[in-house]
Amino acid sequence: MTAVREMVDPVPGAAAPHLPAQPDLVQLLTPEGERVEHPDYSLDVTDEELRSLYRDLALVRRWDVEATALQRQGELGIWASLQGQEAAQIGAGRALGEADMAFPTYREHGVAWTRGVDPLDVISLFRGNDLGGWDPVATRFNLYTVVIGAQCLHATGYAMGIQRDTADAAAIAFLGDGATSQGEVNEAFIWAATFDSPVVFFCQNNQYAISVPIERQSKVPLFQRAAGFGFPGVRVDGNDVLAVLAVTRAALARAREGSGPTFIEAFTYRMGAHTTSDDPTRYRLADELEEWKLRDPIARVKAYLSRSGKADAEFFAGVDAEGDELAARIRTGTLEMPDPAGTEMFDHVYAEQTEEIAAQRAAFLAYQEGFEK
Amino acid sequence: MSTLTLGKALNTGLRKAMEDDPKVVLMGEDIGKLGGVFRITDGLQKDFGEARVVDTPLAEAGIVGTAVGLAMRGYKPVVEIQFDGFVFPAYNQIVTQVAKIHARSRGKLPMPITIRIPFGGGIGAVEHHSESPEAYFAHTTGLKVVAVSNPADAYWMLQQAIAHPDPVVFFEPKRRYWDKAEVDLDTAPPPLFSSRVVRAGDDVTLLAYGPMVKTALQAAEAAQGEGRSLEVIDLRTLSPLDLAPVEESVRRTGRCVVVHEAQTTLGLGAEIAARVSESCFHSLEAPVLRVGGYDVTYPPSKLEEEYLPDLDRVLEAVDRSLEF
DSSP: OOOOOOOBOOOTTOOOTTSOOBOOEEOSBOTTSOBOOOSSOOOOOOHHHHHHHHHHHHHHHHHHHHHHHHHHTTSSSOOOOOTTOHHHHHHHHHHOOTTOEEEOOSOOHHHHHHTTOOHHHHHHHHHTSOSOOSOHHHHTBOOOOOSTTHHHHHHHHHHHHHHHHTOSOOEEEEEETGGGGSHHHHHHHHHHHHHTOSEEEEEEEOSEETTEEGGGTOSSOHHHHHHHHTSOEEEEETTOHHHHHHHHHHHHHHHHTTOOOEEEEEEOOOOSOSSTTOOGGGTSOHHHHHHHHTTOTTHHHHHHHHHTTSSOHHHHHHHHHHHHHHHHHHHHHHHTOOOOOTTHHHHSSOSSOOHHHHHHHHHHHHHHHHHHO | OEEEEHHHHHHHHHHHHHHHOTTEEEEETTOSSSOOTTOTTTTHHHHHOTTTEEEOOSOHHHHHHHHHHHHHTTOEEEEEOSSGGGOGGGHHIIIIIITTHHHHTTTSSOOOOEEEEEEOOOSOOOTTSSOOOHHHHHTSTTOEEEEOOSHHHHHHHHHHHHHSSSOEEEEEEGGGTTOEEEEOSSSOOOOTTOOEEEEOOSSEEEEEOTTHHHHHHHHHHHHHHTTOOEEEEEOOEEETBOOHHHHHHHHHHSOEEEEEEEESTTSHHHHHHHHHHHHSTTTOSSOOEEEEEOSSOOOOGGGHHHHSOOHHHHHHHHHHHHHO
16 A cells, blocks of 8 residues: 555644644545545545435435434434544445445434434434344344444454354454544454454544543554554545545455455544533534535535536435434424333343343332232 | 262263353453363363353453353353452452342343352462352342352252353362262252251351361361250251241251351351341351451461361350350
């Protein structure tokens, strides 16, 4: 993966004088919506695919906006916004094949979307109805893992299983910049490297681990760390859905053909708060957000589609209308979502229920019935 | 019938489990060419290959975390933690992932993982090599925890644990690895999660598991010389507990003493005492007594004979129970 000297402006307010200027950023679509070529990553994409990528980006943002509003109205306990990271997630998710398995953190709503997970099944988790509302086997999208970085080992172990099955598949682990400081993540890198496991580590460097900036996690650009573990690292413009798609496809293909892991650093920005419980004005400057708004992942696709005549106003209006329908469905579905039965909590602790929990379940029911009389 | 050491019985049980189910994969540090520091996996990599007996990098969280991924892919990982005190780097994966994924997925992702841990003291080792951390795991919802005390249970319970659909933390009494006994390799064993009366008696019920079962049996033998009849129960399963045989016994004897190596405070004995007090309140002639390690850092090995419960400390507790 040869270096390409595309320069990224240093992020205002997050300047790191000890870091070199940001080199090696793979980009296929500039923030202004200009299509550019890259010597290592080409992408043949039809107009139809481009429009459908735009649609995905716009719809997951609409979902995210609706979920944030629902949280503000007291319908969700919390929401972790993906705003700003749509291109990283849709690009990576759309690169996945049917047989591949994704291991998300708790913010990968965009990837969930590409795997066909019903947004309401994600909402149900944040509403407090369950611990993970979708079928991870059928969707090949693992349940959200809240302990930072733990899923990187799961993806690696799953990839070891793929090797043993000699299957044509790969695993992809999603992680954030903060997670790269976790011991378990580094163990996953070592495992994947020494066993040449078919796994891609997809790191969305959104510049902050809640409030702590990337300089507190790393003295070197994250993608450069991969070299120390013995596999390639690549930094991609995480706000460029085309570049993310191309880079992730290449990494997955490399994994499937038995050449081992790749670390992808998707350089992006969390435009919203860490979660609805967070207040980013306490730790970052408004100017910084304004700067990143100029690199918005959706606006550049819209600019490109419009300017090149690949989509017209009618198309964009159609996507907007579809977004409104989706938001309405999410809103209604949330408001109508029944609370789980109290006995739910007893029923799935074990595959083989213990007498102890069965007895507690019975006592719980009897206790509840005492109130109903 | 074969005469096997406890260690060899585990080795034979692992071999049988691997023959019976091609999805069984062993992972751990030094378990391949070396056969494990206690030789429990001796010869298995040679016969089953490196894909099924994996010498891992030296990182316990990695061992358990990748086992989770393998389990999601339909494998049945059996991981070896080299020593009790080395399990803690993996504690996060065990407690936050292995134990919770079945509930998180509402049964879509079973975790049939067996975590083998040699535990307990008495081998003259340095720090972290002699501990009894079973209560941490028994306290963790989503795990099942067993401890074996003899070669026959070692052979059978290990196979049962591997075949079981839930994660099982499997404690092996390392100082008893070299104890020999007859093992019936053909007769079906009792269920995995059951305790068992190993010596009948009438005066006091003595509960133990893992390495302390032998100590309890020696105490019962000594007590018989003094005309006291002790009933010894090998708990075998620590989570879930199987207290039905215990309660049946305590209702007859009216007295109960629990023995374990782990520190006494908040150990298994505390939970057992609470439950037995509740279920056998009207039959008890004395409070349930505990004999365990002192609530101190596991001492340097020159002091471990003082720290660990032995025959005399068990008999002293029996005396106290009888005098109450």
